[in-house]
Amino acid sequence: MPTQPDDEAVCSGETAGSPEPRGARILGHVARSEVLGPFTWLTVTAPGWQEASAGQFALVQWEKSRTLLPRALSVAAQGENEVSFLIAPVGQATRELCGLREGDRVWILGPLGRGFDLPALVGEGRRTVVVAGGVGVAPFSLLLTALRDKMCSSSGSLSAGRLRPSLSPGFGVLVLLGFRDSLQLAGAEPVFRVAADLREAGFPCRVEVVTEDGSQSPAAKVTDLLGRHLLPGDRLAVCGPWEMARAVQHLCLGVEDVRAWYSLEANMACGVGSCHGCAVPLADGSFARVCHEGPVFAGEDIFGG
Amino acid sequence: MAVSLSVQLGPINLAHPIINASGTMDIFALAESLGPHVLERPPVAAYVPKTITLKPRAGNLPPRIVEVTGGLINSVGLPNEGLEVFVERDLPRLLRLPCPVILSIGGTSRGEYRSLARGLREALEAVPACPARTDPGDQGTAWTSRVGLELNISCPNVESGGMAIGSDPRETQAVVAEVREEWPGLLLAKLTPNVTDITLPARAAVAAGADALVAVNTYKALALDRHTLRPYLGNVAGGLSGPAIKPLALRSIYELYEAVDVPIVGMGGVASLEDVLEFISCGATVVAVGTAVFREPLLARCFAACLAEALEERGLTLSGLLGLAHVKE
Numbered sequence: 001m002p003t004q005p006d007d008e009a010v011c012s013g014e015t016a017g018s019p020e021p022r023g024a025r026i027l028g029h030v031a032r033s034e035v036l037g038p039f040t041w042l043t044v045t046a047p048g049w050q051e052a053s054a055g056q057f058a059l060v061q062w063e064k065s066r067t068l069l070p071r072a073l074s075v076a077a078q079g080e081n082e083v084s085f086l087i088a089p090v091g092q093a094t095r096e097l098c099g100l101r102e103g104d105r106v107w108i109l110g111p112l113g114r115g116f117d118l119p120a121l122v123g124e125g126r127r128t129v130v131v132a133g134g135v136g137v138a139p140f141s142l143l144l145t146a147l148r149d150k151m152c153s154s155s156g157s158l159s160a161g162r163l164r165p166s167l168s169p170g171f172g173v174l175v176l177l178g179f180r181d182s183l184q185l186a187g188a189e190p191v192f193r194v195a196a197d198l199r200e201a202g203f204p205c206r207v208e209v210v211t212e213d214g215s216q217s218p219a220a221k222v223t224d225l226l227g228r229h230l231l232p233g234d235r236l237a238v239c240g241p242w243e244m245a246r247a248v249q250h251l252c253l254g255v256e257d258v259r260a261w262y263s264l265e266a267n268m269a270c271g272v273g274s275c276h277g278c279a280v281p282l283a284d285g286s287f288a289r290v291c292h293e294g295p296v297f298a299g300e301d302i303f304g305g
Numbered sequence: 306m307a308v309s310l311s312v313q314l315g316p317i318n319l320a321h322p323i324i325n326a327s328g329t330m331d332i333f334a335l336a337e338s339l340g341p342h343v344l345e346r347p348p349v350a351a352y353v354p355k356t357i358t359l360k361p362r363a364g365n366l367p368p369r370i371v372e373v374t375g376g377l378i379n380s381v382g383l384p385n386e387g388l389e390v391f392v393e394r395d396l397p398r399l400l401r402l403p404c405p406v407i408l409s410i411g412g413t414s415r416g417e418y419r420s421l422a423r424g425l426r427e428a429l430e431a432v433p434a435c436p437a438r439t440d441p442g443d444q445g446t447a448w449t450s451r452v453g454l455e456l457n458i459s460c461p462n463v464e465s466g467g468m469a470i471g472s473d474p475r476e477t478q479a480v481v482a483e484v485r486e487e488w489p490g491l492l493l494a495k496l497t498p499n500v501t502d503i504t505l506p507a508r509a510a511v512a513a514g515a516d517a518l519v520a521v522n523t524y525k526a527l528a529l530d531r532h533t534l535r536p537y538l539g540n541v542a543g544g545l546s547g548p549a550i551k552p553l554a555l556r557s558i559y560e561l562y563e564a565v566d567v568p569i570v571g572m573g574g575v576a577s578l579e580d581v582l583e584f585i586s587c588g589a590t591v592v593a594v595g596t597a598v599f600r601e602p603l604l605a606r607c608f609a610a611c612l613a614e615a616l617e618e619r620g621l622t623l624s625g626l627l628g629l630a631h632v633k634e
Contacts, residue, residue, distance in 0.1 A: 023607055267369075273331050
């Protein structure tokens with residue numbers, strides 16, 4: 001009887017006894033999986049993980065996935081040989097990831113893409129405003145962590161950290177989060193924790209949350225919050241649904257000297273700029289690859305001046 | 306004694322038989338993500354850049370890709386900056402790669418294909434001296450020994466030309482003949498599987514002077530948005546690639562091997578080393594990886610590294626495996 005074709009992928013990237021052949025992916029394993037409402041906070045031990053900048057992403061796939069391709073996920077937190085993601089179970093691949101247990105193996109390629117431009121977000125005399133909708137909160141725990149690290153002198157510990165003169169504490173960070181319902185609120189936990197760290201370090205960081213179903217407070221959208229808070233000179237980091245991004249940009253145009261950067265999402269295949277599958281239209285009529293030129297884009301590039 | 310993996314594709318010698326499918330690897334973008342080692346040691350035996358056209362193309366409206374069971378449907382639409390930018394910006398750095406390159410061109414008419422081939426030939430002839438190769442023992446420095454030309458006459462995602470040419474044997478013959486007059490180097494015709502009999506355009510291409518065939522491009526396909534039940538992709542239909550098409554592609558390679566006497570670059574859903582062996586057995590001298598590199602960008606390097614051992618395990622050589630599926634027991 002003929003031998004049946006074997007579906008096992010040949011290239012594990014860790015062929016026994018030999019460092020070759022090496023793929024570019026890391027075969028990591030789940031260290032922890034925490035349920036945060038409808039979301040999952042997945043922490044993966046990933047030997048050789050290179051530090052991501054806030055807003056960068058990784059391609060992630062369960063080793064035994066039924067899907068063909070990995071999914072692009074924002075890096076939500078990281079440590080030495082460790083990376084965490086906040087995942088919403090929206091389709092087969094993300095449902096698989098949300099169902100993983102400690103020890104399950106996961107392919108990771110990253111960090112990829114261009115993240116937030118931190119110096120532009122926290123320039124002198126600027127207030128940084130973070131705006132997130134739903135699982136769009138994912139990149140902001142890392143962004144706030146990066147801000148915290150920037151605030152504190154490299155010599156001192158966090159609690160003893162000195163504020164750098166260029167980052168006046170008078171301006172600080174305002175985090176505005178919008179969720180569909182109170183269940184989703186749990187997804188804000190990681191951001192609450194880092195925000196508390198920032199305040200402990202003496203840096204003003206306020207978090208405000210609204211829910212669209214009104215379970216938290218009067219029903220509102222995060223853009224309603226932003227409309228009340230936006231000030232001239234603000235610098236925004238935004239991640240959420242496309243309609244939210246458009247509404248944010250509309251608000252920004254009405255206030256003087258406001259700039260915003262948006263982390264975009266798109267169906268993605270290669271994640272490394274090869275296939276042009278994730279292209280989004282820019283204001284000038286050209287297209288840009290979310291994976292390569294993005295995922296973070298300046299508002300004027302996407303929406304025009 | 307290690308099995309030799311080196312293969313000859315017309316005047317071009319390849320260190321091993323694994324290359325990439327056009328449009329699935331931007332080696333320069335990849336190097337920005339993974340590091341310069343990608344350029345110093347390309348994962349492929351020959352690098353095939355994305356298809357270029359005479360004039361710049363923005364590409365199709367998003368969404369451009371959607372995953373389906375066992376495959377990927379794309380309607381990217383050949384975005385590229387056109388011949389002029391390609392010659393000025395990309396060609397010099399492509400020639401610096403330590404591996405051969407197979408340029409890919411697409412057009413809407415015979416004249417466009419001819420202009421593209423002429424433009425590329427003139428640019429290559431103007432290169433004062435071909436840059437030294439990393440292996441000094443390698444073949445001569447004539448550019449024809451390291452630059453080939455693929456005619457993409459099979460793209461399903463452009464409004465005219467593309468697949469319309471490749472599915473018509475007479476048009477195929479005419480385009481290949483025009484380009485043949487302009488291009489002295491390795492000339493490959495990339496075939497569409499969206500035909501009743503793929504050997505007809507294949508024979509036409511070979512009769513007009515193609516040195517090798519590339520098969521297969523994607524299968525015209527459609528996916529609907531599950532909520533709206535309307536076409537998902539911005540351009541409505543697209544081309545299906547990935548493991549779902551592998552058995553279909555294998556059958557095409559098998560038929561082509563019986564029909565023509567030129568080398569075949571086989572592709573279509575190659576995702577494992579076993580797939581590579583199967584394509585060679587059906588008649589592919591060279592095997593290209595495409596959609597599977599979206600999971601692992603260095604997959605071709607992994608395959609090349611494991612291929613000799615896989616052949617030895619089976620008591621085969623590369624030349625012994627080529628066409629094995631056709632040998633009557």
